[in-house]
Amino acid sequence: MLKISKLAMAAALVLGATAALAGEVEVLHYWTSGGEAKSVAELKKIMQAKGHVWKDFAVAGGGGDNAATVLKSRVVSGNPPAAAQIKGPAIQEWAGEGVLANLDATAKAEKWDSLLPKMVADGMKYKGSYVAVPVNVHRVNFMWANPEVLKKAGVAAMPKTYDEFFAAADKIKKAGLVALAHGGQNWQDFTTFEDVVLGVGGAKFYNDALVKLDPKALNSDTMKKSFETFRKLKGYTDAASSGRDWNLATAMVMKGEAGFQFMGDWAKGEFLAAGKVPGKDFLCAAAPGTSGAYTFNVDSFAMFKLKSADAQKAQADLSAAIMGTGFQEVFNLNKGSIPVRLNMDLAKFDDCAKLSSKDFVDTAKSGGLQPSAAHGMAVRPAAEGAIKDVVSQFWNDDKVSVPDAMKKLVSAAATQ
Numbered sequence: 001m002l003k004i005s006k007l008a009m010a011a012a013l014v015l016g017a018t019a020a021l022a023g024e025v026e027v028l029h030y031w032t033s034g035g036e037a038k039s040v041a042e043l044k045k046i047m048q049a050k051g052h053v054w055k056d057f058a059v060a061g062g063g064g065d066n067a068a069t070v071l072k073s074r075v076v077s078g079n080p081p082a083a084a085q086i087k088g089p090a091i092q093e094w095a096g097e098g099v100l101a102n103l104d105a106t107a108k109a110e111k112w113d114s115l116l117p118k119m120v121a122d123g124m125k126y127k128g129s130y131v132a133v134p135v136n137v138h139r140v141n142f143m144w145a146n147p148e149v150l151k152k153a154g155v156a157a158m159p160k161t162y163d164e165f166f167a168a169a170d171k172i173k174k175a176g177l178v179a180l181a182h183g184g185q186n187w188q189d190f191t192t193f194e195d196v197v198l199g200v201g202g203a204k205f206y207n208d209a210l211v212k213l214d215p216k217a218l219n220s221d222t223m224k225k226s227f228e229t230f231r232k233l234k235g236y237t238d239a240a241s242s243g244r245d246w247n248l249a250t251a252m253v254m255k256g257e258a259g260f261q262f263m264g265d266w267a268k269g270e271f272l273a274a275g276k277v278p279g280k281d282f283l284c285a286a287a288p289g290t291s292g293a294y295t296f297n298v299d300s301f302a303m304f305k306l307k308s309a310d311a312q313k314a315q316a317d318l319s320a321a322i323m324g325t326g327f328q329e330v331f332n333l334n335k336g337s338i339p340v341r342l343n344m345d346l347a348k349f350d351d352c353a354k355l356s357s358k359d360f361v362d363t364a365k366s367g368g369l370q371p372s373a374a375h376g377m378a379v380r381p382a383a384e385g386a387i388k389d390v391v392s393q394f395w396n397d398d399k400v401s402v403p404d405a406m407k408k409l410v411s412a413a414a415t416q
């Protein structure tokens with residue numbers, strides 16, 4: 001009889017055990033631009049190193065509306081992925097459907113409650129149990145610029161107010177370049193609009209208007225001034241901006257075709273992926289009027305109930321990996337965001353990230369820390385979608401007057 005060596009037997013046992021514990025994780029996300037894809041590839045590497053199979057379910061479309069549509073059809077057909085990029089109040093809605101897995105065992109073993117700001121941890125729970133894992137903290141109210149373009153146009157410094165911004169934009173236009181790189185998609189219009197509301201009205205007004213959806217704030221003179229400022233910005237974008245993807249707008253700044261872009265710091269991921277150096281090839285600053293405020297956007301993965309033990313084990317490993325220090329560092333270095341896990345060493349992070357991290361802490365104390373309405377952090381998805389449409393219609397159609405837009409905003413905010 002063929003004598004199997006002890007070593008071969010041991011190897012077979014280990015392989016067998018590993019194979020039994022190895023599972024497949026299908027992950028739905030919308031990170032398909034250069035910087036985004038590089039970032040999510042790090043999670044794939046970690047899971048493959050653990051012996052799991054990574055099934056990449058990427059749905060292109062910045063801001064995630066396309067991904068949300070595809071996810072709904074998968075869940076309705078009873079075939080959800082292991083994990084999906086879901087964040088903010090939408091987590092509560094999905095959990096309310098009874099389709100999300102309970103992650104408390106992993107959360108307890110990994111001590112998540114002690115590793116997260118309470119506000120973030122609470123957002124990941126449904127009725128006190130974890131159902132999602134946070135990935136990062138993005139700052140939405142960032143402005144990006146090409147220093148060469150500013151120099152060519154005679155703009156001495158990054159504008160801190162809208163008066164300074166429009167003066168700089170006029171100089172860039174006069175120099176024959178695009179002052180404001182913009183992608184004409186509804187979520188990008190909304191991103192710019194929330195920057196304007198924050199810059200014109202301040203954090204308390206932003207909270208009253210776009211978080212509390214207070215009709216008095218939505219109907220106020222400050223909102224009127226916000227819409228007027230928002231429309232004035234349109235005149236500094238280029239005619240080809242309609243439908244442009246956000247990362248192509250970032251590329252316009254990168255290539256020196258445009259001076260500024262208002263975009264969350266995932267735009268930094270594009271500059272870094274192209275080998276650009278912050279402070280030298282591109283500049284970052286708070287959007288005009290918002291240096292004392294911080295609109296946060298915490299990406300997260302909600303975990304869906306799965307049938308097989310192997311898949312559940314792989315899902316638990318995925319959850320633990322996302323909150324691990326290794327992933328928190330390498331992912332956020334590529335993504336342009338900062339780690340959501342507390343007490344991480346930011347030595348490898350650049351000055352834009354260090355500014356974001358400092359401001360995150362300072363604004364949490366000052367009241368300047370606000371959930372991003374445009375990125376699913378502030379209001380229920382139905383109201384967010386309705387407001388996004390009103391804002392985009394105003395941006396696209398000069399025939400929509402400011403009073404009309406304000407009236408539409410009030411009714412959109414009431415959408416259940």
Ligand code: GAL
Binds near residue numbers: 375
């Ligand atoms: C945001 C998302 C970011 C980034 C951006 C562009 O909603 O939170 O991680 O991907 O969309 O797609």
